[in-house]
Amino acid sequence: MLEVTHGDVAWIESLGEIFCLTFIKQVEETEALKRLGAVPDTLRPRTLQEAQDAYYSYEAGYPVFAFVLNLGTWALLIEPDGFKASLIEPLTALSRGTEVVSVQRHEYADHGFRYAVDGTLVTGFEPTWPQVRWGSEPDRLVGKMRAAGLDPVPPEDEDEDDTYISRAYIPAFLLAGLITGAVPHPDTLTGQVLSAEIEPWFNGAPPSLPHGPTDSGMRAALEAAPPRLLRTVAARETMRLATVLNLHTTPGLAEAVAAAERGEPVTISPESELGTHIRSWLIRSRQAGGSLNDPSAQHKMSDDQRTAAHMRAWFVNALKGALWPEPLAAARCALYPLTQGPPLLRDAAQEAAILHALRGDQSN
Structure with a gap:
């Protein structure tokens, strides 16, 4: 098991109040970006600051960018200010023929953890309340969850308020590291990193189905x-x-x-x-x-x-x-x-x- 502590992964807070980190197994970096909806003519190395500047720019069209790191067996997609890979349609598309682990921080909505294999969500939960899980095998990661500090079955004598986990995206990222055996060092995000503008319309994922006609x-x-x-x-x-x-x-x-x-x-x-x-x-x-x-x-x-x-x-x-x-x-x-x-x-x-x-x- 990966020997990493909470302190080794706490640096992800520097990515801001909204981000998504997605590990994808045995998929080359450019292909990983493409699966998420990368626009080819925007593919190039850039800094996180460049992406943030564009994200707030009317002239640039308020684009959302994703960065990618090569971690050996796994590639890591990084969405600063974004969370597309955590949504079920892109997630299942990303995981076709492989495995995907996604961790989301969203201070104005829900945090998230997703583990998918070959188009199927295996385990999903909101890290703040890890006792509530869903997917085809909601208990598959129980052992690793405990090791990461996300107790999946709290003591019976604790009420719901006592089971709340503060800053739960940090142990969720640690859990992703325990699954993948790969956690990047924060220095890998300094300087320019391969990235692209993401336009989910082109990512090959199924459309997000509306509720349809009410009649x-x-x-x-x-x-x-x-x-x-x-x-x-x-x-x-x-x-x-x-x-x-x-x-x-x-x-x-x-x-x-x-x-x-x-x-x-x-x-x-x-x-x-x-x-x-x-x-x-x-x-x-x-x-x-x-x-x-x-x-x-x-x-x-x-x-x-x-x-x-x-x-x-x-x-x-x-x-x-x-x-x-x-x-x-x-x-x-x-x-x-x-x-x-x-x-x-x-x-x-x-x-x-x-x-x-x-x-x-x-x-x-």
Whole structure:
């Protein structure tokens, strides 16, 4: 077992109030960044300070960066100010064909620990309360948890308040070291480190599924519909949204959606013509949201420009879903703006027509 103490890992506090550290086994550094959604033309060595400066910059588009270290058998992804790898969809994508251990600190939400193998979450918990665990094998790491100072089964005579662990992300990082046998020295983060801007739209992970239509009839119709009809519904609704937002002539868009409707695999690279447009829409959306909390940039977008940027964010989320090969997920994502989006994207007559088409097919 790795001989490391809490003092050897406490330096991670210097990364700030929000960060995610993710170990990925036997995956080369550039590939690890790519799996997280690295934009290839942003791949280069940079300092943590450079990334932080860009993160707060309107002109840069408030980007999120990830850094990567080679620890031998394992690569370590570092997300300062980020937590994408801790989310279930990117996590499972990162772990396909390998193992992943992720530790998250988030002072304004929850900390997190995740251990995944080949697309399956094995063990997950909030390190502050390690007695509550989930996953396919929630007790798999119990021995190492105790060694790291995360008691998974507190004494019966302690109440819930007594089981609270302060600064629990530190023993959680120690636990990651016990699993991987690899803990970086803080000096490895000084100077320039290989990094890239992360855009999760391109990371190959499944879309984050919305709750879908709230209408029980629509939900039932979607669940009963055949795959070919679900793909058609997803494709046609995506192109309707594109037309509403005057994006339907975007090069490559109609062709990609049509291929998905035929059931063909579709991959959009960030460097492609369509990918470049998608990146620009995502950047504009970040600027719209980020500038509201940035006193130096609040005047740089009008209300109409912010609204347009937010509408395109709704669209790119629907588009990612519509291109996903699982038909029900594709339809749910594509229909989300129609059924629960802002007024500009909703259309009662279109919703009724889709419901009729779904039910009509099922009656044949």
